[in-house]
Structures are given as structure tokens and as C-alpha cells.
Amino acid sequence: MSAQYSSEAGGSEGVNSQPSRLRQVVVTKDDRVFVLLTTRELAPIPSRAIVDPSQSTSMRFPVDPTPFLERCWSINSIPYQAFVPVDTYAACSCCLLRCLNYTHASVPIESKGDRWYLRQDVFRDWKDLETVVLQLREVSRSATTDLRLGRALFSWPELSRYGYGRSHVDHLKLTAMLMCSREAFMLVLAEVAYNAVHQTDFWDEVVSSHFDAHVAGSNNFNVQGLQHVGLFVDVEDCDFTDVFEHMINAGIPLWLAWGSIQAWASATVGLLKYVPTGDELWQALCHPVEGQAAMRSTKRVPLGLRALPDGSIFDPSPPQPDP
Numbered sequence: 001m002s003a004q005y006s007s008e009a010g011g012s013e014g015v016n017s018q019p020s021r022l023r024q025v026v027v028t029k030d031d032r033v034f035v036l037l038t039t040r041e042l043a044p045i046p047s048r049a050i051v052d053p054s055q056s057t058s059m060r061f062p063v064d065p066t067p068f069l070e071r072c073w074s075i076n077s078i079p080y081q082a083f084v085p086v087d088t089y090a091a092c093s094c095c096l097l098r099c100l101n102y103t104h105a106s107v108p109i110e111s112k113g114d115r116w117y118l119r120q121d122v123f124r125d126w127k128d129l130e131t132v133v134l135q136l137r138e139v140s141r142s143a144t145t146d147l148r149l150g151r152a153l154f155s156w157p158e159l160s161r162y163g164y165g166r167s168h169v170d171h172l173k174l175t176a177m178l179m180c181s182r183e184a185f186m187l188v189l190a191e192v193a194y195n196a197v198h199q200t201d202f203w204d205e206v207v208s209s210h211f212d213a214h215v216a217g218s219n220n221f222n223v224q225g226l227q228h229v230g231l232f233v234d235v236e237d238c239d240f241t242d243v244f245e246h247m248i249n250a251g252i253p254l255w256l257a258w259g260s261i262q263a264w265a266s267a268t269v270g271l272l273k274y275v276p277t278g279d280e281l282w283q284a285l286c287h288p289v290e291g292q293a294a295m296r297s298t299k300r301v302p303l304g305l306r307a308l309p310d311g312s313i314f315d316p317s318p319p320q321p322d323p
Helices: 078-083 119-141 171-196 202-215 241-249 269-274 276-284
Strands: 007-008 020-027 033-037 109-112 115-118 231-234 255-258
Touching: 007 269, 007 276, 078 241, 115 119, 115 171, 115 202, 119 171, 119 202, 171 202, 202 231, 241 255
Parallel strands: 231 255
Antiparallel strands: 007 020, 020 033, 033 255, 109 115
């Protein structure tokens, strides 16, 4: 573990300390300054930012969701990226997401004539799941209505647009479409989780009142029980600092970049509490750390919502061949 200065809200770390309140200050050997929240380690630093889908007409429909699942520099339109879980398939064993528990090699496809399709029973499950999570996202937005005013928050496109209900003559291309669909599910679920942390008793009150038995057991969902990718945040570009406390309380790791010792970033009023103190900087300068470049992760896991009972709760139409 790298040498860093650490502080905790409410006192020093002990048996009863809360990891969600962890605060670290680190200075890298090339003089970059970071404040780490809810984590003890400076994760590998992303080399570049991803294009903001809300600012580019060509990105209104992100064809490849994969880059948005990686730990990266924050994008103001999709702060919910921070809620994407780290581990790959562990949470897919939950009832709601069990139908997504496939890799490129294991996703079930079948041929009809000269075309390939997602296997019929899995298609039904994915269609059911899409219906549930899109409705859940719509309901959960009530918690963030005020936060969305005046902001170009980008809601991820419907999952069916990624092609899981289509067919293809090339089974490898169909498999690629299916895995893109699966990854898009994770981003919609991350948005639901982001919305949910803004509303007290969301799972007990809002979800149960709108979905009843369809999401029975959702009150067992524990956002703090999952590891999330979190976000690297350039404090001079971020406009969602007002939701940092919600993220911190949910145990989401944040790495706030304050520029360098020679070129300090300016702080808005909402960021003043996160400015490194003189003592924190002095301690961190005594033990500079290596700033490692990020390597692409190969593991991702959807959110562990325990929600859907066994069996299909809707009756979607079967997949249709493309014209």
C-alpha cells in the first residue's frame, strides 16, 4: 500500500470507523495532487477522457458502451458511471440479473435457416429485464428531478437498440451485439442506483409502491455492499459537486484531481470542503507515490439488485429477423 496521509470523519480509524468517510491526500512523483474519498489507494490514472455523449450529435447513440464501464475521468452528463460495479459476473447470480450471466463464449444463440438469434428463452428474459429496469429508471428519476434542471444529463438508450432482439447471418457479429446489449444493461442499472441514493427509503417506498411483487425483495439491495469503479474528477471541470456527499455516503470511490503543486486548481464554493489542507499536503509531500497509467479492465459486473422472481413476468413477442 502506498504511503499517504489519511483522515476520517469523526475520528481515527477503529473498529467502528466507517470506510465511506475515508479521506486520503496523495502527491505523485510528478507533483500531481489528488484527494481520495472512500478509498485508501490511488488507482491507476486514466490517460484520457471519454467523449461526452450529450455533447456530440454522433454520440447520441453510443454504439459501444464498453468504454463507459471503465474507471475514467468524470463526464458531467453521466455521473452515474461511478456506480458501475468492478467485479465481473459475481452479482449476476442474483435473481434479477441471472439472465445476463454470460460471456462471449457462453451466450446462448441458435440458428434458424441461415440466420443466428439469441436463444428464445433468454431473449424473453432480457426483454422482461429491459421492461423492468427502464420502468424502474423512470420512477427513480423523481429523486433527481431538481438535479437535472439546467443540466444535460444523458440517460442511456433503450437496451433493445443494441440488437439483442435482432438476427445476423454471422454468429460472431450477433454475439458482439449481444454483449454490447449486456453492457448497456449495466449502465442503465448504474443510473438507477445513482438516482436511488438521492432518495431516502427509495427501495422500501418508491419501488414497492410502483412495482409490488415484480420487484419483491428489492429492499435487500445494498449499494454499499458492492465495489464500484468510481470516478476520477477534474475539479475545475466538474459540475456535479453537489452530489458528492450522496456518492460518499454510498461508498463510491472518488479521486479528485487538484492539479499540481506548481499549478493549483481553483475551487468553487461546493468544493471548499475537499481542498487539501496545508497539513495534508505536507504529509503527502513527504511520501510521494507513483502515478500509474490505467490498464484496461477485463471484468465487469452488473448491479446486484435482488428483485425478479423466477420465471418471466411479461410476455414479449419473439425476436424478428432484420429486413
